[in-house]
Amino acid sequence: MKAERGTILPGSATIIRNGRIIDPANKRDEVGDLLIVDWKFAEGSQLSTKKSQPEEIDATNLIVAPGLIDMHVHLREPGFAQKETIASGARAAAAGGFTTIVCMPNTSPPADNPSTIAWIKDRAVETACVNVLPTGAISRNLSGEELAPIGLLAQAGVVAITDDGHCVQNNAVMRRAVEYARMVNLPVLDHCQDYNLVGNGVVHEGYWSTLLGLPGWPAAGEEAIVMRNILLAELCDHHIHCQHISSAGSVRLIREARARGVKISGEVCPHHIALTDEAVQNFDTNYKMNPPLRSQADADALLAGISDGTLSILASDHAPHADFEKEVEFDAAPFGVVGLETELGLFLDLLVHKHGKIGMMRLIEMYTVEPAKLLKIDAGTLSVGATADVTLIDPQLEWTVCAGEFQSASHNTPFDGWKLKGRAVRTIVGGKTVWKL
Ligand SMILES: [Zn+2]
Secondary structure: OOOOOOOOOOOOEEEEEEEEEEEHHHOEEEEEEEEEEOOEEEOHHHHHHOOOOOEEEEOOOOEEEEOEEEEEEOOOOOOOOOOOOHHHHHHHHHHHOEEEEEEOOOOOOOOOOHHHHHHHHHHHHHHOOOEEEEOEOOEHHHOOOOEOOHHHHHHHOOOOEOOOOOOOOOHHHHHHHHHHHHHOOOOEEEOOOOHHHHOOOOEEOOHHHHHHOOOEEOHHHHHHHHHHHHHHHHHHOOOEEEOOOOOHHHHHHHHHHHHOOOOEEEEEOHHHHHOOHHHHHHOOHHHOOOOOOOOHHHHHHHHHHHHOOOOOEEOOOEOOOOHHHHOOOOOOOOOOOOOOOOHHHHHHHHHHHHOOOOOHHHHHHHHOHHHHHHHOOOOOOOOOOOEOOEEEEEEEEEEEOOHHHOOOOOOOOOOOOOEEEEEEEEEEEOOEEEEEO
16 A cells, blocks of 8 residues: 555544554563554543444554654655655655654755754655654764754754764864753764775775775774764763664674763664675675675674664664666765665564574564664653554565565665565554555
């Protein structure tokens, strides 16, 4: 079905029957029924006051989870609608099982001012079938030089600040940003890349970069900024979240810092555990991302970091690019791959089924409670009274990724044709089904 949002009639009720309800916020894992009245989760007693017959959804053999949150998504509006619009990105999210997505500020114009934030929020209300929460930039024009008006961005309703796609290099500027963010109670998200160390690197610096003669992007280029962020989180006593962690050294640094109580966290994207830099030998630009695919030892360290809780959040870094942009030489192609429609399948397949690194409860927690807590948003729970955002997941469903069928306006994925086990089969936002397999 086509994903679209609409208002639901007051007085309407839905019962999701006989599913395995997994609600990490309430430590709940049991087979049962879930009731929605109007657009909120409700108790059985509320049903008797309703005149109309409730809609029934059979969830036998399905997992009933709180609506999943992806806190790292690039929607390309304003500025690059040929890659993705807020509407098409939201449809991709719904098809992937996501009811809330957090969009990055590297649009054109960049989201470094309140009017662009207002425009994104309006556009999302008008056109998106899922909840779209904007972030604001740390620095004006993502230049890393002059701070964006962080207080005004907070008032405009951003859920965090980040220069994602870019990285503030000047540590004093970053310190001021973290201090301002603390004052207005906004988390800071950071794309960790030391420009001097990385230079013009396009693939992981190691065996394959040497063999292929491609400029290397060393793991130390990420780790130097992760370390900087740990120091600033301590100095400013404020949370910094390191986006798309890719290297073993970063995992080690974050693990040590968290053990000391530092307010630091890290997220993982599926491509960094599903693939290694060996994949770049065919020069296919769908294997070019930033940070790059790394070694097997790095991928193993990410898995260990997920297992022991060092890395607490799963996200896609959904980065749509048009075919004509990706179909160029490796050096010249833009970084990034789409991910909203494959990430849940990949993480279920790899983390739960294949490697047994975490159970279903923790996987759902990393997509709901963890991002909701970090961003201080009211989502990610099936509690009575909460907005009825629900994802129905078939954990055993075997399916094949078909990029040609994506809802996203772009198809730049390295996973086309992959056979995966587990996917979302229905996505409900505010009590209304916005997507169904
Ligand atoms: Zn990034």
